[in-house]
């Protein structure tokens with residue numbers, strides 16, 4: 001579209017100057033002291049998600065320069081091109097329209113086909129749910145989703161996150177790994193007459209999924225299962241291959257839905273089975289509300305835009321190589337894994353849209369664990385390690401989980417207190433990261449566990465926290481289908497924004513191809529032992545493995 005690459009703009013040069021003058025040594029404690037209104041100014045309300053960006057390593061001037069960068073790079077026009085269905089995935093010649101999957105009828109491209117499949121899928125869902133948990137043959141108690149990557153991670157993340165909404169008669173299982181242990185451990189728990197297998201694959205050619213699907217079908221027949229048509233459904237763009245596999249009940253989607261953006265499509269079937277139609281619609285509506293915010297909010301109040309700009313600032317100026325996502329909500333425990341594919345498969349690229357090598361860094365490494373568990377594992381390094389790693393805290397005001405039956409008032413009180421324990425921990429970590437602790441303060445403290453053989457001054461050095469470690473806090477009122485939809489859409493758009501600024505195609509994934517091709521060559525060699533033409537390390541390892 002003729003917009004300059006980020007590093008070839010006037011704003012980039014201005015940012016570089018600003019970084020040298022103020023950005024490199026920015027101290028959060030100082031900027032808070034200098035700007036009493038910082039918290040108010042940097043609190044951004046988007047649909048369902050409030051974000052406190054005050055503990056981000058930036059100041060108002062940084063944000064001005066970043067917004068200039070967005071304008072100079074034509075970010076709003078690029079966003080509009082994405083949303084209107086232009087071919088923005090050039091290397092595959094495709095539009096990218098996951099937003100159309102959650103738009104109301106008639107409001108986006110391809111509306112008719114989207115709503116035809118959605119209606120058909122939700123009618124199927126309601127039929128299954130009507131008798132789910134029953135004991136008569138054919139009544140479903142267990143849903144096994146067989147898929148990998150984008151055909152697994154969304155449903156696998158959403159179903160536990162919305163546990164409170166899940167049909168009580170249904171258990172959900174997710175099988176993805178080529179390792180047969182994954183499938184075997186699930187098959188031990190289910191019965192053929194009461195199980196619905198969902199074979200989820202955009203291409204219907206993915207090696208792991210096909211292997212697991214074939215094994216599941218064999219198990220079903222071996223166990224006396226009779227009605228494959230009733231117990232196996234497919235969610236795919238490749239209806240022909242699904243039919244060739246023997247599956248007649250198929251819910252389709254289209255090549256303009258990227259795998260990692262597909263939980264809103266038929267790939268969301270396990271989500272819909274778990275939550276029911278109206279909750280699935282609510283999830284779509286939450287995502288659509290975020291789409292509208294992304295499409296229309298002014299740049300300076302547009303949360304996905306601001307976060308994407310922050311990602312570029314962090315990666316290319318502050319030099320941060322990773323970010324930690326810490327959801328303080330047990331249900332969101334699979335969110336970091338989901339976001340890993342979204343962010344790293346999208347933006348882990350080293351060439352621009354024309355194939356020219358990039359002279360700057362792109363995707364960071366995203367990782368994380370739910371709080372408070374992470375605090376007892378890797379937070380030590382976040383507080384006192386030599387690398388600065390920005391942390392994203394996700395806090396949820398009201399707990400929402402399915403409580404055990406017959407709760408006494410005493411039990412209710414205890415669980416309520418636990419939610420405050422959770423929230424206080426999240427707040428405390430952000431505080432500790434930013435404020436740290438000086439050696440002088442450490443020296444004043446009485447530490448019964450400290451060695452008596454070391455000088456208190458030396459101990460105090462170990463108990464010092466540098467502080468000035470950045471974080472951002474996102475707050476949801478409650479984890480509901482609507483708010484989760486909005487949260488995921490926020491991360492999707494943010495990923496697009498940083499990718500667009502870097503000038504890369506965030507929608508292809510050629511980097512996974514090479515390993516797949518080499519695997520095809522190696523597979524028969526494990527049986528035959530033929531190592532001719534292989535490199536020495538691989539040949540030696542094959543010899544050991546046989």
Ligand code: F6P
Pocket residue numbers: 148149150151200201202203204205206209259260345509512
């Ligand atoms: O890992 C590569 C990838 O193509 C992902 O992008 C995709 O989500 C996953 O494989 C699964 O692909 P499919 O849905 O076609 O089985």
